[in-house]
Amino acid sequence: MNTPIPMKLQTEIPTNTVAAAGATLTAALKMAPPAADFTGRLSQFRYQMLQAGQDAALIFSPVNLRYLFNYSGEALMAVVTPEQVVLITDYRFIAQAEQESKSVCPKATFFCRDRDRQSLGQAIALQLAAFKARRVWFEDSDISVLLWRAICDDNGLIEFSPCPPHLAAQRMVKDDWEVAQIEQAAAIADLALARALPMLQVGVSEREFATELEYQLKKAGAEDFSFATILGFAERSALPHALPTDKRLKKGDLVVLDFGAVVNGYRSDMTRSFVCGKASPLQQQMYQVVLEAQQAALEAVRAGTSGAALNNIAADILAASPFAKDAGPGLGHGVGLQLHEQPFLGPLCRQLLPENAVITIEPGIYIADFGGVRIEDDVLVTKAGCRILTKAPKQFELALRE
């Protein structure tokens, strides 16, 4: 851990980060392809269905419903057959479903269920009978035991089996449109941080700063936050998932900030760590170790590397440091329509990274009752290496205003 930190992947700190982030966002917006290939996605899934001899599939996952049908609302499920699609919802969401899904799936039909008069299982039974479906996949990861039993009661003659995670595997490889959405989300997060950062000064509360940052996220164009903003000062920075409280920032405190923006359903996910003023030698050492672990992993990313191999590169650096017992397990995860999706980068991940996966690289050290450091970026996996999508400077020490 005393080797010098490779600098080539370290973001330079521009003199005007708001302007730089703004320019990056403008460029990302300009370069986005016009549309996603919804037809191709559905064909790919149907191919798997036919190969497995299935007559139909019941799709319950909100993420997969957005991926296949552009639907961003709630309370909808899909019956997919080799030739047809029926989207079942109720009066609250029927207009939204038609608006969002008709254009990307012109052959889809829409079924508005009266929830007081018809169970979901009955509505599904009607469709499956019309299609003469017998062998049917269902997404067992996104339906409760309670609701599934009720659906089965209404569909006694159907031979149901769990749908393998084909769609999760499809979603792991992003097309150009998807990459552009994540890139925009990352640029929005960079810009919001640049605008909010001057407020991160002695005396501000976690809640106040998170509120300002989230306001800037929305103003910069985020349709939502990727997740509840994680922000911990001082010893609270050692909690990997600290939610903002009324705690106020003091000179010398560590700060861990983990947040993201959503664009067209696609998420960014970035962590930056700070110290309020000058770092103590211990704090400085923590930061250097985490940065070194992250840089080494970033340099090793390329299509064909296994998740475990990548994880171990960072884990070995953390394990060889004085902070071995305080290192968080795991290195990162895929990110896209879902905050945490395939691949999951840990010691047991045998998966080889495919080209055009988007993953986070986020090693961390968490010293209980003292504080933590985590640095996280989102990167696009390429044949030759990776492209870093989150560009906010990695500036550890906050310059204090007098």
Place this chain on the structure above:
Amino acid sequence: MNTPIPMKLQTEIPTNTVAAAGATLTAALKMAPPAADFTGRLSQFRYQMLQAGQDAALIFSPVNLRYLFNYSGEALMAVVTPEQVVLITDYRFIAQAEQESKSVCPKATFFCRDRDRQSLGQAIALQLAAFKARRVWFEDSDISVLLWRAICDDNGLIEFSPCPPHLAAQRMVKDDWEVAQIEQAAAIADLALARALPMLQVGVSEREFATELEYQLKKAGAEDFSFATILGFAERSALPHALPTDKRLKKGDLVVLDFGAVVNGYRSDMTRSFVCGKASPLQQQMYQVVLEAQQAALEAVRAGTSGAALNNIAADILAASPFAKDAGPGLGHGVGLQLHEQPFLGPLCRQLLPENAVITIEPGIYIADFGGVRIEDDVLVTKAGCRILTKAPKQFELALRE
């Protein structure tokens, strides 16, 4: 529908709504009881467990985990026996679990699972073996078919059965502390609306106004939003769940705004409808019908009334109006730790409202391609009637600045 609208429940429009809302919030904060009765909640649930001859229960629902153990994070489940509680989570949330749950449940023990080395089913099996549990309830409404099958594979000797919704029934009746939290959430929402409302003028976009309102919610003390803010201008106001877009407000547009604040996990849920400037006769009539339906239902609320009876009072007014075919079904729902919880007020709701339930009353008219009107308040059910918690004025016409 030509009877005059009863005015006694209609909120007066104060001259200074920001000051009025601020005073209400200050009063609500002062009057809140110091703590919730976590011990009583757990005892009540354990009584049901013992009556049913169960040795243990597996609690998976995040809402029930907050209700019983004050836990506000993710990725945790509880094994409850007549004498003990074990909370199972992983390194990300173990510190948070101990901080939040130890004080309200001093006898609880905490189990930190290494997710790479032990499945959740194995962790549960260890606990159930230690307690010699054989007959075990599980919350089938809050576990996926996929995860449940894996848990069952690791617990072959246990006789599992679905846990009846006792906790949902318990949560329906709020104690004083819970009412105070919802009251604070409602007061925060009132204040945020009063502060943001001057921005609702010709030219503002749905997204811009929602961003400002959400910023004001956080600044006024909301720990989160109850749900993604619903805001639709013009024909989009006819979508019961419209999410903000870049659409800009024009003179004469209808506006439906539905939003809420969260305080200590408890949610408020309020809808106000506006017209940008002077209402047309049709818009005015829509508003009057909805207001009349809401007022009639509000006047009929009292402990012992059935949900269906209450629903029908409003439904009959809507059905007798020129907007019969455009009325939304259902009248409202319970609200608390969950946005939608028992009782669900619809034509089939035989449930008698218990004293100290908190419910929404929200009739609406939705005319496709034209616009909608919905008015929603949160009320505490009392022996003699109800207490309205959401106090924002019901002012339909927005005064336009020149």
